[in-house]
Amino acid sequence: MELYHLRTFVTVAEEGHLTRASERLFTSQPAVSAHIKALEEELGVALFDRTPRGMQLTPAGTQLLASARQTLAAASALQQQARGLQDQLIGTVRIGLNTDARFLRLIALQSAVAEAHPQVALEFLAGNTGANLPALRAGKLDATFISGEMDDPAIRSWILCEEELAVAAPAAWRARLETPDVPTLADQPWVFTTEDCSHYGVMRALFQSHCCTPRKTVLANQEDALAAMVEGGIGLGIMRRDVVEAAQREGRLHLVPMQLPSVSLRMACLAQRVADPLVQAVLSELGALWGLDLALRQRASA
Amino acid sequence: MELYHLRTFVTVAEEGHLTRASERLFTSQPAVSAHIKALEEELGVALFDRTPRGMQLTPAGTQLLASARQTLAAASALQQQARGLQDQLIGTVRIGLNTDARFLRLIALQSAVAEAHPQVALEFLAGNTGANLPALRAGKLDATFISGEMDDPAIRSWILCEEELAVAAPAAWRARLETPDVPTLADQPWVFTTEDCSHYGVMRALFQSHCCTPRKTVLANQEDALAAMVEGGIGLGIMRRDVVEAAQREGRLHLVPMQLPSVSLRMACLAQRVADPLVQAVLSELGALWGLDLALRQRASA
DNA sequence: GCGGGCCATCGGAATTCCTGATGGCGCCTC
DNA sequence: GAGGCGCCATCAGGAATTCCGATGGCCCGC
Numbered sequence: 277m278e279l280y281h282l283r284t285f286v287t288v289a290e291e292g293h294l295t296r297a298s299e300r301l302f303t304s305q306p307a308v309s310a311h312i313k314a315l316e317e318e319l320g321v322a323l324f325d326r327t328p329r330g331m332q333l334t335p336a337g338t339q340l341l342a343s344a345r346q347t348l349a350a351a352s353a354l355q356q357q358a359r360g361l362q363d364q365l366i367g368t369v370r371i372g373l374n375t376d377a378r379f380l381r382l383i384a385l386q387s388a389v390a391e392a393h394p395q396v397a398l399e400f401l402a403g404n405t406g407a408n409l410p411a412l413r414a415g416k417l418d419a420t421f422i423s424g425e426m427d428d429p430a431i432r433s434w435i436l437c438e439e440e441l442a443v444a445a446p447a448a449w450r451a452r453l454e455t456p457d458v459p460t461l462a463d464q465p466w467v468f469t470t471e472d473c474s475h476y477g478v479m480r481a482l483f484q485s486h487c488c489t490p491r492k493t494v495l496a497n498q499e500d501a502l503a504a505m506v507e508g509g510i511g512l513g514i515m516r517r518d519v520v521e522a523a524q525r526e527g528r529l530h531l532v533p534m535q536l537p538s539v540s541l542r543m544a545c546l547a548q549r550v551a552d553p554l555v556q557a558v559l560s561e562l563g564a565l566w567g568l569d570l571a572l573r574q575r576a577s578a
Numbered sequence: 579m580e581l582y583h584l585r586t587f588v589t590v591a592e593e594g595h596l597t598r599a600s601e602r603l604f605t606s607q608p609a610v611s612a613h614i615k616a617l618e619e620e621l622g623v624a625l626f627d628r629t630p631r632g633m634q635l636t637p638a639g640t641q642l643l644a645s646a647r648q649t650l651a652a653a654s655a656l657q658q659q660a661r662g663l664q665d666q667l668i669g670t671v672r673i674g675l676n677t678d679a680r681f682l683r684l685i686a687l688q689s690a691v692a693e694a695h696p697q698v699a700l701e702f703l704a705g706n707t708g709a710n711l712p713a714l715r716a717g718k719l720d721a722t723f724i725s726g727e728m729d730d731p732a733i734r735s736w737i738l739c740e741e742e743l744a745v746a747a748p749a750a751w752r753a754r755l756e757t758p759d760v761p762t763l764a765d766q767p768w769v770f771t772t773e774d775c776s777h778y779g780v781m782r783a784l785f786q787s788h789c790c791t792p793r794k795t796v797l798a799n800q801e802d803a804l805a806a807m808v809e810g811g812i813g814l815g816i817m818r819r820d821v822v823e824a825a826q827r828e829g830r831l832h833l834v835p836m837q838l839p840s841v842s843l844r845m846a847c848l849a850q851r852v853a854d855p856l857v858q859a860v861l862s863e864l865g866a867l868w869g870l871d872l873a874l875r876q877r878a879s880a
Numbered sequence: 881g882c883g884g885g886c887c888a889t890c891g892g893a894a895t896t897c898c899t900g901a902t903g904g905c906g907c908c909t910c
Numbered sequence: 911g912a913g914g915c916g917c918c919a920t921c922a923g924g925a926a927t928t929c930c931g932a933t934g935g936c937c938c939g940c
Contacts, residue, residue, distance in 0.1 A: 354642060
């Protein structure tokens, strides 16, 4: 039995599904299946019941899950303690992104961290809110930018700023969208994001409050792709207001005059990693950049 | 970082010596070196100072040693908890031997365990007190028979019986050893055992109390080999009294008329494994065989 | 009855780990 | 001062383990 067996066990227990667990663990489904099989054989206990709908913890599996978490927590505590003992902080911090580098002030962050901790490497990993949270939970990210609300007690997050959103339309649609009402907008084709993206929630809330459903034309889970499709005339989309404004000035997009609620841009990490010196290093410099006091604090109010 | 890294770390810390640690871990010295190197690189901390005399824990290594032990203890607790949850006890118990199977009542033990726990396999691994204790500490044995005193708090042991010992001589030496005094015996050639064998301690104590030293002719660390050498006329040796008596009746050995102190035959296991259901299964059946009440008890008085 | 979802297995590839041999360094003895 | 020994680090090759894409079996829903 090794720690990777336990990580797999815990992840499968949380997902109830081998394929989803393999995605969180960034490995393949047969690998996850083999980990569980090997662990069950070594422990001599069935951890899961296999059902057509997925993996269901057995009573024994439920009892052992806590011990597995304790073992992983002890190992994690050792790693964190080690980082506190380093002469100079050494390591790599993998940070998930959910929007463009300039908006997130990544260059300044990189410089600040490099200045304060020469032996800490940052890895900026493109993603989106929907992919980043699972990767964070799976331990594949050390911290991540996300947008929207966050109420998972296993995750700590700090609000960096409020992202103001706007409805973007192809420049050619300007005339027919001077002062549209919501049903008129719903009747237009839309470029959707994935459901786990905060923009999607804003869009859905908008239409639900007017009892109508937008026509989904296409889906794009990257902001660049969404912007390109809107500019290309495929449909409407929700983007950050400052981006739409800049594009409108350049004649590439039309900003539909409508007020949308903002979403909170956050920096998030696992609650149990908050004390990790590597995470602290990033939070500290990020806080300085955004004029905030991030650190070992109560979780920001949702 | 996996659990085998931590096992290596703890063992090297205890031994202060890569080669000795590799022997305890039943692996090779380069493998142990690589484990430590990999762990130090991952943690970003030097765990040991390399000296010509061996590996010396750094201050950071000393601090992390406790965390490593906690992690291993948590993993071990999970495994024990799993065994308690098995429908039927499943597993293998590796038992170290230090004398012949008949004396240790192994056949009866095997039958009793098989009857009570059909899915528990016993592995009887030949050894001696000197090799068995390191193997037990290294986790390569689950339990072991040993002889002699035991004062290591990390090990629990139960006295099964007192082994009466006797000095055996080649049958041809009968005439010159009718009623020998100790200096006379010391002047004879002797077949030694290794120093970690309890018989060695008895022999040394005998001569030290008379201020003389026996002549070492040859060394044998297996009882069979020792018996063969004594029968072959190479020298004297200390053996179990019942074995010498049986051989004398058959004319193969001469039992030198002299009283020796007895040594305690014990069953030992790691203190932290006492609660392990597999170990409990063996102790329970063994206790029934020897008419004793072994189990979750205070350690037997030394 | 058919298609889809889910997990288990297989064979081959990739990666990791181990081992025997060997080298470098420091210390001790002659 | 030189040589030998002890100890750890490295190397190359082999062994073992793990991973992955493909595929099969079973169950469920339409």
